[in-house]
Amino acid sequence: MKDHQGLADRIAGAVLVPGDEGYDAERSGFQLHGQHRPDVIVAAAGAEDVREAVASAAAHGTPIAVQATGHGLPRGADGGMLITTGRMDGVRIDAAARTARVEAGVRWGAVVAAAADHGLAPVNGSSPTVGAVSYTLGGGVGLLSRRFGFASDHVRSIDVVTADGAFRHVTAESDPDLFWALRGGRANFGVVTALEFDLVPVERIHGGGLYFDTGHIPAVLDAYREWTATVPEEMTSSVALVPFPDAPGVPEPLRGRYAAHVRIIHAGDSATGERLVEPLRAVAPRLIDTVRDMPYAECATIHAEPPFPMAYHSAHALVGELDPAIVAAALDAGERFIVEIRHLGGAMSRPPATPSAVGHRDARYLAAVLSPILPGHGPEASRPGHEAFIGALAPWDLGRSVNFLYGDNATEAEVRRAYEPADHERLVALKAKLDPSDLFRLNHHIA
Ligand SMILES: Cc1cc2nc3c(=O)[nH]c(=O)nc-3n(C[C@H](O)[C@H](O)[C@H](O)COP(=O)(O)OP(=O)(O)OC[C@H]3O[C@@H](n4cnc5c(N)ncnc54)[C@H](O)[C@@H]3O)c2cc1C
Known part of the structure; x- marks a missing residue:
């Protein structure tokens, strides 16, 4: 330069x-x-x-x-x-059309708050500080996704600058190939300056967190495995095994404890939501139980992820079922790492109205392992443990999600595993046509 x-x-x-x-x-x-x-x-x-x-x-x-x-x-x-793009933070809600237009630097918290003023919600993820554009273009496994599908399924138009320096307003009608490729292929085809997507009519949910102490974790995971096989699509949930630090920011009952955190989002009536969580509550007393009727605007409290920057690395697999062997691997890894299992399926398993490159709609769970990286260290210390966990999932492993590939794990081989083989071939062909000099290669790269 x-x-x-x-x-x-x-x-x-x-x-x-x-x-x-x-x-x-x-x-x-x-x-x-x-x-x-x-x-x-x-x-x-x-x-x-x-x-x-x-x-x-x-x-x-x-x-x-x-x-x-x-x-x-x-x-x-x-x-x-x-x-x-952090300075590009404009959010515009069209309540009548039930859409949001967000600029490239907008975080989910701002969209949730703006949409809530109109009794609407985006198909956002667990953290309010994650960027709405990249999340959506990577698929977007959201708090409401079993009910409403991937975030990318709701995109109406994409404003993007492509490798030729042209500014394009891309819709399913104006440029079907690019509209297909950007939703899933993300940064490989240009820099997106704004997205327009549909909002959903969700004002209140029955949701929150159920925290269980160490000794109950095996029973919680067994119950979660059986429970997720029965719940309706209105119920989206996940469970994390977390060795909570003994730190002031951590709620007192969790400080220094290894606990299971079940996250509940029921996008339906409150009485049904309350009834649906009964089998989980029956497993054991909770250290903390925040599941209640709540405004969707408070959804960031459900996962309650730390908002401050940190060094971490992670590995994940999309799996077709939650076999008892996966539960056993999670219990083993949970002693040393943060383990998360998200329940997929429901509306995510159906093809969207307008096809996209987002892969693996047949996945029923996402299983991930995550470790903080200590100052002065690299990810080497925990990598063998992460690899052992993902290796144990091999018989059920369907592939990857672009959104959950971080750092050194975002190799071309792993990125390829985020797509169906025919879709990856189509992405490669489109990449060669639209970005022949591979200008957009410092990303989750499609070669
Ligand atoms: C705490 C936490 C919680 C999460 N929860 C969820 C969740 O619930 N569901 C889920 O699906 N994912 C989740 N993720 C993953 C997250 O969606 C992805 O990491 C996403 O890429 C983050 O986008 P960002 O803009 O915040 O990050 P960035 O690091 O800024 O962006 C990631 C990549 O996206 C590309 N990109 C960014 N902006 C643009 C643009 N304008 N045009 C083209 N390409 C662009 C770039 O290649 C960039 O490297 C979570 C991640 C974290 C750390």
């Missing part, structure tokens, strides 16, 4: 190079391990900045990475251009 000064003159946001004040803060996001170290950062203030940045990178043959919040950081870029 040679023409920084010329580019800075055309950018309303900021252009930063190593050594500039603000360079380190701008490249930094939620994931603290392995962050991007680009030759130049374009901190975009709007779609026109993105267009200028892409055109300039294309003219110089400079590869491009994009970052909104850094929750889904792939392998960090060493060199190249990083376009950051």
Whole structure:
């Protein structure tokens, strides 16, 4: 990248190079391990900045990475251009049409709050600080997904700057191939500047968390396995095995304890929701039980994930069933790592009205293992344990979800496993056509 000064003159946001004040803060996001170290950062203030940045990178043959919040950081870029979108934070709700239009840097918390003012909800994920655009383009396994499907199923239009520097408003009608590829193929086809998607009419849910102490964890997992085989689509849930730190921010009953956290979201009437959780409550007394009728606007309290940046690594598999052997592997791994099992299926298993590249609709669960990375260390210490956990899932392993591939795990081979083989071939062909010089390669890369 040679023409920084010329580019800075055309950018309303900021252009930063190593050594500039603000360079380190701008490249930094939620994931603290392995962050991007680009030759130049374009901190975009709007779609026109993105267009200028892409055109300039294309003219110089400079590869491009994009970052909104850094929750889904792939392998960090060493060199190249990083376009950051955090300043692009506009949210517009059309209550009559039941849609939201969000700019590239918008986080889910802002959309949930804006939609709730109209009795509506997006198909958002567990954390309010995750970016809405990348989450949606990676599929989007949401709190309401068994009822309403993947977030990507609800996209109406995508504003994107493609490798030729052109700004395109993409819909199923205007460009069916690109509309198909962006929903699942994400950063490989351009930098998305805004998304428009449908909202769903959910104002209140019956939801919350059930926390069980160490000794009850095997019985909780057994009950969860049987229970998820019976619940209706209105019920979306997950369970995490968490060695909670003995730290002030952790609720007192959980401090320093290894506990199971069952997360409940019933998008139906409260009485039915209350009845549905009975078999789980019957397993054992809870350390904390917050399941209740609640406004959807409070949904971030259900997973209650830490909002502050951290260094972590993780591995996951989409599986066709929750075999007792997977439960046994989770119990073994849970002694050392955070283990999470999310219940999929329901509306996620049906094809969307407009097809997309998002794969593995036949998956019934997502099983993940996650470890913090301690300062001064890498992921090596816990990698063998993560690999052993994923290896134990092999007989049921259907593939990966782009959204849950982080850091060193976001290899081309793993990214390929996020798609059906024929879809991956189609993505590769479209990539060759739309981004022939592979400008967009510092990402979850489709070669
Ligand atoms: C605490 C936590 C909770 C999560 N919960 C869920 C969940 O419930 N369901 C789920 O499905 N996923 C979940 N995820 C995964 C998350 O959806 C992905 O990591 C997602 O990519 C994060 O998007 P981001 O913008 O926040 O992160 P970023 O790291 O900023 O973006 C990730 C990647 O997306 C691409 N990208 C970003 N912006 C653009 C753009 N404008 N145009 C094109 N490409 C772009 C880039 O390649 C970038 O590297 C969670 C992750 C974390 C850390």
